[in-house]
Amino acid sequence: MAHVLSVDTLHGFVAERLPAVRAALDAHVARAMTEIPEAGDDYRDLWATLGAQFDGGKNVRPSLALAAYAGLGGDEPEAIVPVAAAMQMLHTSMLIHDDILDHDEVRRGRPNVAGTRRAALAGSRLSPAQVEDHVMTAALLAGDLALSSSYDLISRAPLPAHHRIACLDLVTRAIRSTIAGELLDMYSGLTHPGDADPMVVCELKTAVYSFTAPMLAGAQLAGGDPTMVGHLEKIGTSLGISFQLVDDDLGVFGDPEVTGKSHLSDIREGKRTELMRLGYHRGSAAARDILDGALGNSELDEQGAARVREVLIGSGARGQALGVARRHARQARRIALERIPAPLSGYLVELIDALEERTA
Incomplete structure (x- = not known):
């Protein structure tokens, strides 16, 4: 592949390879369904249900891997596709x-996997x-099958050993970080919402x-240097925080x-966002009473949720949270423009803008 020269060309590279990523995922599921013949129909059905979960997403993660690879000069698309699929x-x-x-x-x-299984048992x-x-x-x-498959896709990829090991290390780091975050998220239910550290x-x-x-992962396969990796890591952190803050807003106001x-689910679950x-922190005593009565209430109805939304808007909490999201997006945008070479910088800025303004 010739070196990518423009943002449009980079978008084209990503768009052209996403079908190959999906094909790699489908091929993996198809192979896994038959690799243990004695497992029976339930095992195959579970794989089929897992495969159905690939539909409908934004493909942000594989797109980022593809874009970072091509944007930093990677020229062997067959090398990045299985990693993007992972x-x-x-x-x-x-x-x-x-x-x-x-x-x-x-x-x-x-219906997700749980919803699909419940429908099957009706x-x-x-x-x-x-x-x-x-x-x-x-x-x-x-979920366990998918987790193990992320390793399997990389371990079978046509890559030099040092690239495979580096990408597997990235997956391990991602899993451990996510588990640490999930634990903090779940156990924060034991903490007063005003004292949590979301x-x-x-x-x-x-x-x-x-x-x-x-x-x-894309930078690793493209031969990105440690300085570039450091810049991408800072962008990823700021972009991830901005994304989650907007996601939390959509969980209440979307x-x-x-x-x-x-x-309703985030409020009913008592999420400490x-x-x-x-x-x-910003609400009055009466506002805090409304939040106390709603947060973690599994029977919360639309009327109760509407009162929560009024508190969050009236207190300025929603405006401040979205302001923090915008500040992190600006930080990611600044690093991309100042430290990342074109056309990857332009691609990342467009993504930052799109995620910041999304409604789903």
């Missing part, structure tokens, strides 16, 4: 496990408790696996028809 597989595993923790059975407006002779066991087992194991959660739970790891997720932390 980044999407890793993302899929994180979504499945995150939905288990959040008790969600819908993703992108469609009308069965199982007790409600047995149905719950089946649903959670399917989701947990599907910014650390944003960095660990979202930034590393969603933005830093894919860009560093349109479910657009986001594909309930705008920066949005909620600021609501407690």
Whole structure:
């Protein structure tokens, strides 16, 4: 491949290779479904359900890996495709496990693994408790299959050993960071919402696996130097924090028809987001009482959620949280423009702008 000369050409490179990434994912699932013949239909069905989870996403992670690779001079597309597929597989595993923790059975407006399994068991002779066991087992194991597959895709990639090891190390780092962030997120439920530290959660739970790891994988395969890797890491951190803050806003204020997720679940789950932390710090005593009555209330209805939204807007908490998101986006944008060569810098700035203004 000739060296990429423009942002449009880089977009073209990414768009042309994303079908190959999807093909690599589908081929992996197809091979895995038949590699243990004695496993039976349930095993194959679980793989099929996992494969269906690839539909409907934005492909941010594989796109970043592809763009970083080509934008830094990589010229062997067949080398980056399986690694980009691994980044999407890793993302899929994180979504499945995150939905288990959040008790969600819908993703992108469609049943996720748990929701699919529950629908399959409708009308069965199982007790409600047995149905719950089946649903959670399917989701947990599907997430595990996806997690192991992210390693498998890289280990089988046509890469020099040192590149494979470096990319596997990135996956390991991403998994460990995400688990650390998930633990902080889940265990923050034991902490008063005003005393939580959601910014650390944003960095660990979202930034590393969603933005830093894919860009560093592409840079690794393209031969990026340590200084460039450092700049990309800073961009990934700031972009990840901005992304998560906007995501938290959409979890409360987004349109479910657009986001594909309930705008009640985050409040019902009692998520300790920066949005909620600021609501407690900026709100009046009466406002805090409203938040206390709603946060973690599994029976919260639309009327109760509307009162929470009024508090978050009226106190200025929403405006401040989105301001923090914009500040981190500006930081990522500045580094991209000042430290990253064209056309990758332009590609990243366009992505930063799009993610900052997204509605889903």
